Amino acid sequence: MKDVPMKRYTSMRVGGTAGMLLYPADSADLRAMVSRLTDSGIPYRFLGNGTNIIVSDDGIRDALIRTTKMSRLHFTKTKDGAVAEVGGGFSLKRFIRECARRGLGGLEKLYWIPGSVGGGIRMNAGSFGQTISDTLAGIDILNERGEIIEKQTEPGNFGYRESIVRRSECVINGRFRLKNADRDQLQKDMDYVYQERRLRHPMEYPSAGSVFKGVDGQPAWWFVEKAGLRGYRIGDACVSDKHTNFIVNMGHAKALDVAALIKKIKDEVLSKLGVALEEEVELWGFNG
Numbered sequence: 001m002k003d004v005p006m007k008r009y010t011s012m013r014v015g016g017t018a019g020m021l022l023y024p025a026d027s028a029d030l031r032a033m034v035s036r037l038t039d040s041g042i043p044y045r046f047l048g049n050g051t052n053i054i055v056s057d058d059g060i061r062d063a064l065i066r067t068t069k070m071s072r073l074h075f076t077k078t079k080d081g082a083v084a085e086v087g088g089g090f091s092l093k094r095f096i097r098e099c100a101r102r103g104l105g106g107l108e109k110l111y112w113i114p115g116s117v118g119g120g121i122r123m124n125a126g127s128f129g130q131t132i133s134d135t136l137a138g139i140d141i142l143n144e145r146g147e148i149i150e151k152q153t154e155p156g157n158f159g160y161r162e163s164i165v166r167r168s169e170c171v172i173n174g175r176f177r178l179k180n181a182d183r184d185q186l187q188k189d190m191d192y193v194y195q196e197r198r199l200r201h202p203m204e205y206p207s208a209g210s211v212f213k214g215v216d217g218q219p220a221w222w223f224v225e226k227a228g229l230r231g232y233r234i235g236d237a238c239v240s241d242k243h244t245n246f247i248v249n250m251g252h253a254k255a256l257d258v259a260a261l262i263k264k265i266k267d268e269v270l271s272k273l274g275v276a277l278e279e280e281v282e283l284w285g286f287n288g
Contacts, residue, residue: 003017004018004064006050011114011206011207012249012258013253014054014253014254014257015055015255016255018061019059019063020042024065027070027173030142030170031146034065044063045284046118046169047067049119051114051119052119052123054255054259056256056259056283057256066089067116067171070090072090082104083137083177086174087117087172088121089116092113092119092132100186100190103182103183104179105178105179105186106134106176109128109130110130112194118170121171122169123280127193128196135176136175137152141165141171142170144168161213167282202243205240205250206249208281210245210246210281211262211265211281212265213278213279220245220280223275224245225244227273228272229268234261238261239261259283
């Protein structure tokens with residue numbers, strides 16, 4: 001598809017068009033696509049479910065390679081659980097449900113984090129004291145040279161919202177070591193996480209999730225709150241009343257409104273509290 005409106009493919013529901021949208025079926029297809037684009041001089045980016053991306057109103061000329069069809073899932077039993085091999089395009093929520101259905105624990109506290117498994121690995125998604133790297137044993141990636149390589153992983157290879165996967169690389173598969181667990185308890189844990197998210201997060205409006213990274217163990221919302229920005233609004237982009245590390249689209253926000261609000265928050269927090277916030281979301285197409 002060409003000239004694709006990114007409002008349809010990002011959770012914030014803003015942004016202009018992308019030059020092209022491509023769906024590889026598997027790793028061989030992905031590698032061939034990247035090779036053709038490189039040979040043709042066409043810039044490209046990888047896109048999963050678009051849950052932490054803000055695309056400018058002017059759009060981007062890049063080809064977007066959307067990995068959502070790369071969603072194989074296979075479990076191999078072990079002595080005390082299983083190893084799950086899952087495609088990078090697989091929905092993280094669905095993957096966690098499939099694990100729980102089989103009585104396999106280790107990821108349940110990440111339930112209802114939006115996005116794909118590959119995106120979750122690249123940003124080392126985490127919640128309620130659990131991160132995706134806690135159970136991650138290995139990954140297959142396509143690197144910037146078009147090579148598919150396997151990497152073994154350890155929790156120590158990852159940091160707070162950081163991983164060994166570069167933005168120019170694509171997660172093809174992830175392998176997770178999961179432990180046997182009581183299905184009823186896993187479901188209770190997942191229900192608790194979901195209810196807490198409904199209570200604390202503005203799930204009723206489009207958003208890109210948490211906008212900023214925490215600083216020195218302090219969550220980002222605390223700084224935004226202390227700066228007096230709860231409910232602050234530019235156009236239809238608004239700092240959520242429910243959770244101040246969320247910017248929500250109240251109806252007809254422009255990407256420019258969201259970007260301006262991000263800058264306003266950073267400027268106010270730096271001016272009033274002396275703290276430099278760093279974005280957790282990605283801004284595409286705002287620098288030319």
